[in-house]
Amino acid sequence: MTPNLHLAHISDVLLTWAVFVYAFAMFGYAAEFAATRRLQAKPPVDGEVGVGESKRAKRVGVAAVALSVIGWGFHLSSVITRAAAVHRVPWGNMYEFSVMVTLVAVTIYLVLLVGRESVRFLGAFLMAPVVLYLGLAGTVLYAAPGPLVPALNSYWIKIHVVAAITATGAFMVSGVVTVLYLLKERWERGQPPLRGLLLRRLRSQPQVSLGPGTAAVAELSAKRSGLMNSLPSSERLDRLAYRVITFAFPVWTFAIIAGAIWAEQAWSRYWGWDPKETWSFITWLGYAAYLHARATAGWRGRRAAMLSLIAFGALMVDYYVVNTVITGLHSYAGVS
Amino acid sequence: MTVVDEGTTDQLSTQPERPTMPNRGGLLVGLRALWRYFTSMRTALLLLALLAVAAIPGTVLPQRGLDPVKVNDYIASHPQLGPFFDKLYLFDVFAAPWFVLIFALLFVSIVGCVVPRIRLHAKALRRRPPNAPRNLSKLRAATEWTTTESPAAVAERVRRHLRDARWRADIRAESDGAVTVAAEKGYLRETGNLVFHIALLLLLLGIAVGTAFGYKGTVLKQQRETFANGREAYDVFQPSRWFYSDSELSPFSFRLDRFSASYDASNGEPTDFHAVVAYQASPTAPSKPYDIRVNHPLNTGDAKVFLVGHGYSMDLRITNKYGVVVSDGDVPFLPDTAQFLSHGVLKVPHLNVDGKDRPHPGQLGLTGFFFPTAAVTPSGQLTSSFPGLNNPVLQLAAFKGDLGFSTGIPQSVYSLDVSKLKEIDQTTLKPGQSWKLSDGSTVKFVGIHQWATFQVAHQPGKTTVLVAAILIIAGLLGSLRVRRRRFWIRAVPVTGSGGTQSTVIQAAGLARTDVGGFVDELDELTKQLGRPTERD
Numbered sequence: 001m002t003p004n005l006h007l008a009h010i011s012d013v014l015l016t017w018a019v020f021v022y023a024f025a026m027f028g029y030a031a032e033f034a035a036t037r038r039l040q041a042k043p044p045v046d047g048e049v050g051v052g053e054s055k056r057a058k059r060v061g062v063a064a065v066a067l068s069v070i071g072w073g074f075h076l077s078s079v080i081t082r083a084a085a086v087h088r089v090p091w092g093n094m095y096e097f098s099v100m101v102t103l104v105a106v107t108i109y110l111v112l113l114v115g116r117e118s119v120r121f122l123g124a125f126l127m128a129p130v131v132l133y134l135g136l137a138g139t140v141l142y143a144a145p146g147p148l149v150p151a152l153n154s155y156w157i158k159i160h161v162v163a164a165i166t167a168t169g170a171f172m173v174s175g176v177v178t179v180l181y182l183l184k185e186r187w188e189r190g191q192p193p194l195r196g197l198l199l200r201r202l203r204s205q206p207q208v209s210l211g212p213g214t215a216a217v218a219e220l221s222a223k224r225s226g227l228m229n230s231l232p233s234s235e236r237l238d239r240l241a242y243r244v245i246t247f248a249f250p251v252w253t254f255a256i257i258a259g260a261i262w263a264e265q266a267w268s269r270y271w272g273w274d275p276k277e278t279w280s281f282i283t284w285l286g287y288a289a290y291l292h293a294r295a296t297a298g299w300r301g302r303r304a305a306m307l308s309l310i311a312f313g314a315l316m317v318d319y320y321v322v323n324t325v326i327t328g329l330h331s332y333a334g335v336s
Numbered sequence: 337m338t339v340v341d342e343g344t345t346d347q348l349s350t351q352p353e354r355p356t357m358p359n360r361g362g363l364l365v366g367l368r369a370l371w372r373y374f375t376s377m378r379t380a381l382l383l384l385a386l387l388a389v390a391a392i393p394g395t396v397l398p399q400r401g402l403d404p405v406k407v408n409d410y411i412a413s414h415p416q417l418g419p420f421f422d423k424l425y426l427f428d429v430f431a432a433p434w435f436v437l438i439f440a441l442l443f444v445s446i447v448g449c450v451v452p453r454i455r456l457h458a459k460a461l462r463r464r465p466p467n468a469p470r471n472l473s474k475l476r477a478a479t480e481w482t483t484t485e486s487p488a489a490v491a492e493r494v495r496r497h498l499r500d501a502r503w504r505a506d507i508r509a510e511s512d513g514a515v516t517v518a519a520e521k522g523y524l525r526e527t528g529n530l531v532f533h534i535a536l537l538l539l540l541l542g543i544a545v546g547t548a549f550g551y552k553g554t555v556l557k558q559q560r561e562t563f564a565n566g567r568e569a570y571d572v573f574q575p576s577r578w579f580y581s582d583s584e585l586s587p588f589s590f591r592l593d594r595f596s597a598s599y600d601a602s603n604g605e606p607t608d609f610h611a612v613v614a615y616q617a618s619p620t621a622p623s624k625p626y627d628i629r630v631n632h633p634l635n636t637g638d639a640k641v642f643l644v645g646h647g648y649s650m651d652l653r654i655t656n657k658y659g660v661v662v663s664d665g666d667v668p669f670l671p672d673t674a675q676f677l678s679h680g681v682l683k684v685p686h687l688n689v690d691g692k693d694r695p696h697p698g699q700l701g702l703t704g705f706f707f708p709t710a711a712v713t714p715s716g717q718l719t720s721s722f723p724g725l726n727n728p729v730l731q732l733a734a735f736k737g738d739l740g741f742s743t744g745i746p747q748s749v750y751s752l753d754v755s756k757l758k759e760i761d762q763t764t765l766k767p768g769q770s771w772k773l774s775d776g777s778t779v780k781f782v783g784i785h786q787w788a789t790f791q792v793a794h795q796p797g798k799t800t801v802l803v804a805a806i807l808i809i810a811g812l813l814g815s816l817r818v819r820r821r822r823f824w825i826r827a828v829p830v831t832g833s834g835g836t837q838s839t840v841i842q843a844a845g846l847a848r849t850d851v852g853g854f855v856d857e858l859d860e861l862t863k864q865l866g867r868p869t870e871r872d
């Protein structure tokens with residue numbers, strides 16, 4: 001069947017709206033975050049002012065959540081109209097994968113919001129990569145609506161690819177949380193979160209000398225404490241990242257296994273060390289290493305977190321580099 | 337609520353503690369220490385990371401197992417690095433001794449760590465939950481409340497409640513009249529973890545069986561041709577290392593009745609391939625039709641037949657100057673581009689057979705290009721602009737001379753060695769057209785058919801691999817999603833100032849992972865056990 005170009009166009013427009021609304025939501029979260037930070041950095045002289053500010057900040061935060069939900073609605077509608085336009089599952093090329101992965105990431109965030117832990121702080125940090133991903137998807141990776149190549153035309157696309165997309169979306173969330181964990185953990189140890197930031201501060205505050213170091217640094221981090229302060233404790237961030245990974249890792253394992261079963265049907269072997277298969281395996285090993293590190297004295301904490309970020313890096317290689325640069329059997333990405 | 341220090345929480349690792357060995361000194365202790373180091377989590381972690389890094393070159397450099405031609409090209413274009421890389425097995429990474437070594441070490445390490453854990457876990461499953469620590473108030477989520485029940489009654493009620501909630505719970509009386517209930521839950525975590533690690537071993541076993549036995553082969557078949565499974569019938573046959581006799585090939589056969597491909601008219605992307613075959617599971621079995629498609633292989637005997645490629649063949653009839661038909665039939669042309677610009681060769685070693693079957697000297701070679709949808713490039717060259725047959729054109733060149741068969745060196749049917757040949761004529765033909773050569777013979781382009789290539793694969797051990805895979809997921813879910821946790825109450829009798837008897841219930845718990853969730857769970861649990869909430 002020929003694609004319905006009108007519907008496909010509607011899908012594109014809906015996605016553009018989603019990106020804009022997400023961007024606004026991001027600013028909302030950031031504003032709330034900044035307000036909370038000001039509040040904590042400068043304890044109010046009289047309670048009234050502080051409470052008022054916090055209320056306003058909270059209102060901005062709630063508005064950001066509302067915007068996220070609206071953006072998510074546009075996002076989801078974009079996927080549905082795309083599916084209707086191409087008469088097939090809407091995850092047949094890299095453009096469509098990116099749209100789905102971010103949809104999963106935002107969905108997980110919204111589900112976590114509904115859950116018992118307060119994770120609103122995540123909004124500001126998650127929306128940034130989501131908007132980036134979608135921007136990249138809508139421009140560089142965009143694929144015109146069309147049918148699936150025969151190699152993909154199997155019910156396994158519903159099983160294998162859905163699992164891969166779900167796990168990737170979840171790993172994206174855990175990746176963001178892990179970065180925040182590393183920043184917060186660093187800060188809790190009395191170290192400045194980012195060297196560049198520190199240097200800029202130092203230059204604007206000539207009275208602090210670089211030499212004696214530690215005391216000045218501690219003083220500085222106390223001064224800048226607001227930003228990091230409004231993040232949850234590193235322990236909570238670590239736990240949140242772990243919780244998301246313990247969801248994503250079995251799903252990723254399932255995706256690899258389903259892929260192997262599909263490969264056995266399509267290419268006559270379940271495993272052939274095709275670049276895509278190999279990088280999926282490397283990703284899997286990376287997260288397995290993270291899980292082991294987290295259970296090993298001397299490796300839990302910072303080092304385990306680094307491993308999980310490396311594993312996420314492997315996933316990104318698997319997704320972007322393998323699909324576009326390395327040729328293999330999985331050359332259906334729709335990018336030429 | 338107080339937070340316990342890391343040391344206390346650590347005791348709830350799902351990894352059982354190992355008994356410490358008596359220190360006798362000497363070699364044995366050294367070996368034991370080495371083995372202990374080798375089977376530690378730290379080593380597993382190292383090996384996992386090492387394996388991941390070791391796999392990377394296999395995705396960056398061309399690999400023989402995937403594309404041997406590319407490897408040769410790479411070595412040819414990198415005369416210095418190429419052979420050096422080759423010595424390091426960098427073109428066969430996944431079969432390289434160092435890769436296999438890391439893999440093997442990892443699995444030995446799994447065996448070494450799983451075996452003692454099975455024993456310890458079996459013991460833990462039979463053991464009573466450990467008794468309450470002396471000071472419950474030091475633990476996370478510690479809480480207490482008072483009731484008028486007797487300690488024994490409280491303990492019995494709590495135990496029953498916990499058992500109903502699938503905790504393993506156990507009552508102990510203490511010397512001062514207090515009664516404790518110790519409960520534990522989430523044994524499935526360690527069980528799942530063991531199942532997961534054992535399933536990894538099973539997976540390896542299944543894979544090993546598959547690569548050690550079994551075979552695969554590819555074959556090109558024209559329409560109406562029959563393939564009967566047998567080593568000689570393949571164009572390429574790859575038995576595995578311990579594949580020992582051809583009698584292992586199940587005796588099926590199939591005939592390619594029709595092949596069809598369809599393409600997206602807008603961009604030439606393929607949309608569908610069909611190979612309709614008639615197959616027999618054995619020479620005596622009835623013939624059945626089957627439609628082999630991508631993602632839809634034929635399952636017969638112990639093998640699967642996959643459709644892996646296709647192309648056009650030219651139906652050419654050569655009549656020599658005596659009027660004798662010396663060659664007639666489909667000549668397969670191999671595709672060179674996605675638009676199926678294809679090339680092919682026809683060799684006629686005995687061209688000049690006269691009407692009385694007497695051979696006269698003369699050999700004919702034809703090379704050709706086929707354009708399913710012929711178009712002209714801006715530079716004036718002929719090309720194909722679409723893979724379907726919209727404007728089929730065959731471009732042929734005829735050569736006379738020595739085809740080189742007399743040397744006895746086997747030749748490819750897809751290339752012509754023109755060193756001892758002379759080009760005599762050139763033309764382009766459309767289906768149905770004939771071409772008279774200068775020596776009096778005629779080439780007739782009768783029509784176009786299609787051929788298909790099939791891969792036949794027999795890979796034993798697949799069921800084992802599948803079972804292992806399912807266990808891996810099940811084990812993983814247990815290992816990662818189940819929480820191992822302990823819960824205690826201590827019911828302490830107190831005598832009030834007026835001689836009234838009451839019981840103080842202290843409750844607390846301990847969890848290894850997801851502590852945040854556990855605090856909520858304890859909160860809920862103690863509420864159910866009668867702890868008054870603030871609002872009451």
Ligand code: HEM
Binds near residue numbers: 288294351376378448
């Ligand atoms: C292919 C190799 C391996 C993989 C993919 C793997 C994977 C895993 C995974 C996913 C977990 C769950 C982590 C958790 O509970 O937080 C785990 C736990 C564990 N693994 Fe492995 N493992 C491998 C090899 C090994 C080896 C060789 C050992 C022995 C040294 C080992 C020992 C353990 C232990 C003791 C745990 C429990 C951790 C805990 O208590 O949290 N694993 N493994």
